Amino acid sequence: MKVSLIVAAAGESRRFGEAKITCEILGKPLIFYTLLPFVRTGRIDEIIVATRKELFRDVRKAKAYLGNVPMKIVEGGCYREQSVKRGLEKARGDIILVHDGARPNTSEALINRILDLLETKEAVVPAINPVETTLRESETGVKRLPRDKVLLVQTPQGFRREILEKAFEMAGERLGEFSDESTLLAEVLGVIPDFIEGDRENLKITYRSDIEIFKNYMMGEVRSGFGYDLHRLEEGRKLYLGGELIDTTYGAVAHSDGDTLLHSIIDAMLGASGLGDIGKLFPDTSPEFKGISSLYLLERTNKLLEENGFWVLNIDSTVLLEKPLISPYIDRMKGNISEVLGLPVERISIKGKRGEGIGAVGERKAIVAMSSVMVARAKTKYLV
Structure with a gap:
């Protein structure tokens, strides 16, 4: 029949x-x-x-x-x-x-x-x-x-x-x-x-809350990843963090837009999922990524994770920057990341720390970002 x-x-x-x-x-x-x-x-x-x-x-x-x-x-x-x-x-x-x-x-x-x-x-x-x-x-x-x-x-x-x-x-x-x-x-x-x-x-x-319940049913293993990024700072350049243009005269020297925060998040996402690293995925020798928005790179990374059955559960980031304070920008940064990843803002943490005049960060020669990202992978029965 x-x-x-x-x-x-x-x-x-x-x-x-x-x-x-x-x-x-x-x-x-x-x-x-x-x-x-x-x-x-x-x-x-x-x-x-x-x-x-x-x-x-x-x-x-x-x-x-x-x-x-x-x-x-x-x-x-x-x-x-x-x-x-x-x-x-x-x-x-x-x-x-x-x-x-x-x-x-x-x-x-x-x-x-x-x-x-x-x-x-x-x-x-x-x-x-x-x-x-x-x-x-x-x-x-x-x-x-x-x-x-x-x-x-x-x-x-x-x-x-x-x-x-x-x-x-x-x-x-x-x-x-x-x-x-x-x-x-x-x-x-x-x-x-x-x-x-x-x-x-x-x-x-x-x-809409039922989607989270369904994702809980889908969830197989949970993994964590760590990401790190550093860029030199030079006067007269633009500084982007979390997709926001920061009001400062010092900006990152980079092939892309130099968004150190997003680069560390991308690296942590790739590390948690075992899908490579940011340098391999978006090489700084490629004209395709010259001056490109790191929000776009974050979107591309998220799509790669989804294609392999992963989704982001939580982000915890720290930015080391002497000046200016990033606290006025944090809510907008979290909003940008939330929109790209479809992740509730309450699952995104961004903190700023100063170098206290010590080392490359304290002397305004560099900016550093570190991120810890937790991801989940769907059970095999939900994948093709």
């Missing part, structure tokens, strides 16, 4: 603030992680993604990473069941899996369990019981609901094609009343699916 996967991904994502399926994680849209475990089972014959027209390009971007599984993209509807119905009309499978577009942490084991059961069942739906106290509110107060009688329904939901088609046909103008396919079958056909134990890590992205 052929298996078709229909992905409902046309929601407006109001609570998230932007289209969830296009949110990039390690350089790939969220929809990539949603589709990856299905492709890895080797049991999906086709994928149909129902989404908004303006998101077609992002879905195609995800497809480029997923190999040769046939994929169709259809325009979704105003509500979930309309999107699923449109996907079903394009599907050719005898078995239909329906999945949320913003549910990126589904396990291959759960998918396989559902497909195995569909050999003898006509509708299989994963669900879990809540762990919190569950109450029903009414005008007269609240009533406690037994947790073992409450189901939190998940996806993928699996169906024999005929029963799903019949449910849509019988629903008629009621489409839009149902929050998922299990309620569609129950309320229209009176068919209760076979509910199976779901997965508590089968996260549905709803709020």
Whole structure:
């Protein structure tokens, strides 16, 4: 029997603030992680993604990473069941899996369990019981609901094609009343699916904070790296630190813009990930990098890390500079770094220290920056 996967991904994502399926994680849209475990089972014959027209390009971007599984993209509807119905009309499978577009942490084991059961069942739906106290509110107060009688329904939901088609046909103008396919079958056909134990890590992205939860699930090993950079100072040159132009008459002698702080961060990122060093990646003999902004170099470095499954967790930097004080610039520096790396500013620390008139720093002959960077690497199952 052929298996078709229909992905409902046309929601407006109001609570998230932007289209969830296009949110990039390690350089790939969220929809990539949603589709990856299905492709890895080797049991999906086709994928149909129902989404908004303006998101077609992002879905195609995800497809480029997923190999040769046939994929169709259809325009979704105003509500979930309309999107699923449109996907079903394009599907050719005898078995239909329906999945949320913003549910990126589904396990291959759960998918396989559902497909195995569909050999003898006509509708299989994963669900879990809540762990919190569950109450029903009414005008007269609240009533406690037994947790073992409450189901939190998940996806993928699996169906024999005929029963799903019949449910849509019988629903008629009621489409839009149902929050998922299990309620569609129950309320229209009176068919209760076979509910199976779901997965508590089968996260549905709803709020922006859920992305950090997903990254925690993704996280494999954690590494740290140390970066160091030094530049000579000369009068009459510009001085950049953290992407900010510092008000001083002394600037760094350098091939690029000489941003010592960013260079130390880049070196620490490369050291933590084992991907070389700044001199190898951006040689000072290359005309390409003559006078170039180090914010661009930081962006290039971050992309390299993402391509290899790494992301930055924390940055701690110290700048040794006699004059001027860098404290008035630190918030803007942190903002620049945060924007490039997608790292919250509270995970970036920048301190300034003077040379107290001693040595090359104290004599205003040099500037030094040192950075410690912590990175995480995704588990293998999230990588291609």
